[in-house]
Amino acid sequence: MRLSLGSAQFGLDYGISNTSGKVNPDTVEEIILTARRNNISHIDSAPAYGIAEEVLGSCGIKDFKVTTKVTLKKDSKFSSGVIEESIDASLERLQINSLHGVLVHNPEVLFEYGGEAILDALIRIRNSGLIERVGISVYRPNEMHRLLKLYDFDIVQVPLSIVDTRFIRPGILEDLRQKKVEVQLRSVFLQGLLLSSKMQFSSKFIKWAHYWRELRSFILQQELSPLEACVGFARDVSNDAQIIVGTESKAQLLEIIEAYGKASPIFWPNWNCEDEQLLVPSLW
Numbered sequence: 001m002r003l004s005l006g007s008a009q010f011g012l013d014y015g016i017s018n019t020s021g022k023v024n025p026d027t028v029e030e031i032i033l034t035a036r037r038n039n040i041s042h043i044d045s046a047p048a049y050g051i052a053e054e055v056l057g058s059c060g061i062k063d064f065k066v067t068t069k070v071t072l073k074k075d076s077k078f079s080s081g082v083i084e085e086s087i088d089a090s091l092e093r094l095q096i097n098s099l100h101g102v103l104v105h106n107p108e109v110l111f112e113y114g115g116e117a118i119l120d121a122l123i124r125i126r127n128s129g130l131i132e133r134v135g136i137s138v139y140r141p142n143e144m145h146r147l148l149k150l151y152d153f154d155i156v157q158v159p160l161s162i163v164d165t166r167f168i169r170p171g172i173l174e175d176l177r178q179k180k181v182e183v184q185l186r187s188v189f190l191q192g193l194l195l196s197s198k199m200q201f202s203s204k205f206i207k208w209a210h211y212w213r214e215l216r217s218f219i220l221q222q223e224l225s226p227l228e229a230c231v232g233f234a235r236d237v238s239n240d241a242q243i244i245v246g247t248e249s250k251a252q253l254l255e256i257i258e259a260y261g262k263a264s265p266i267f268w269p270n271w272n273c274e275d276e277q278l279l280v281p282s283l284w
Helices: 025-037 052-059 080-094 107-111 115-128 141-150 172-178 206-222 226-237 250-260
Strands: 003-006 042-044 065-070 099-104 131-137 155-159 182-186 242-245
Touching: 003 025, 003 250, 025 052, 025 250, 052 080, 065 080, 080 099, 080 115, 099 107, 099 115, 099 155, 107 115, 107 131, 107 141, 115 131, 131 182, 141 155, 155 172, 172 182, 206 226, 226 242, 226 250, 242 250
Parallel strands: 003 042, 003 242, 042 065, 065 099, 099 131, 131 155, 155 182, 182 242
Antiparallel strands: none
């Protein structure tokens, strides 16, 4: 199972279509148990996700492979102690002894003076056994290309969805796979926007109505639900990448798991969307 459990909803009021706020801890425990029973072995988290790490830790996740992140201040003198403190704090909140991966959450800092020292510090911690892999979380292909010319990473986390194919068109994912870089995919539902026709045709997103109409037409032709289309697309175009999915309940996770196992259509559309005003949620 290549699904990985996202945890932003466990600590934040996360998602454009979220009307219920943070997932309560009892429900998180049900989600974790359901993930475990269905061979989902990876969890994605971050200190920036509010209380998500604490909630996960209270559920008991020592048998999962957990990836978290570090966020470093721009224009400040780098100290390896900042990274060590961040990782130690995450381990304490998660109540685990080691991490599968640590990603730089704002990798633009690696272009600045001291970027090499940041990566060296992460590698030293990796060599100590506290973390297995180090990497980056990126939003734009050009940013990733530039960073890959400067550094070697074990993990790269990128956005991908049925409307956001920027990272697969030039064969980027395949290149990473050949280099044995672990790929993690996020935003497969675009914060829930791709699952909600109501939100798609709201005033904020109506300017992209042509995409929504084409998506609806494709889904009807292939006899898929929006969820099945989103999960199936990510599964089929990404080889062996981990697919991070957010969920607010046990029932939602079971629906995602069922969608993951559904047969594929003969072809997937390629809409070549490049509009970051749509593809980057922080710009909404």
